[in-house]
Amino acid sequence: xxxxxxxTVRETPHGNQTSRTNTIVNALxxxxxxVLNDRSIDPESRAIIRYxxxxxxxxxxxxxxxxxxxxxxxxxxGFLNISST
Numbered sequence: 116x117x118x119x120x121x122x123t124v125r126e127t128p129h130g131n132q133t134s135r136t137n138t139i140v141n142a143l144x145x146x147x148x149x150v151l152n153d154r155s156i157d158p159e160s161r162a163i164i165r166y167x168x169x170x171x172x173x174x175x176x177x178x179x180x181x182x183x184x185x186x187x188x189x190x191x192x193g194f195l196n197i198s199s200t
Contacts (some may be wrong), residue, residue, distance in 0.1 A: 143176055145166065150182045160188035161197065 147168045151161050160182055167175040181188050181196075190196045 143179065146183065147175060147179050150179055153182075156182050157189070159193065163188055 125196050147164055150164055151168070153161075154197055160178075163173070166172070166180060167178055172178075178188055187196050
């Protein structure tokens with residue numbers, strides 16, 4: 116059988132992309148865990164971040180970023196502070 120040299124095997128980068136995604140997710144989870152252990156962050160904010168971590172909430176990165184930056188996660192009335200900064 117003849118070989119068609121124009122037909123080449125393409126390698127997909129999915130394996131590499133998956134490991135990069137896992138690395139990012141693991142780093143986010145470590146940052147979230149550090150926030151949960153930081154007693155200088157208010158308990159309400161830590162509770163919301165704990166719940167977001169447990170449920171794989173898509174807002175977890177934003178919540179952790181705000182807590183790390185010293186911004187409020189929960190407003191004075193006890194509601195999630197979703198206003199942009």
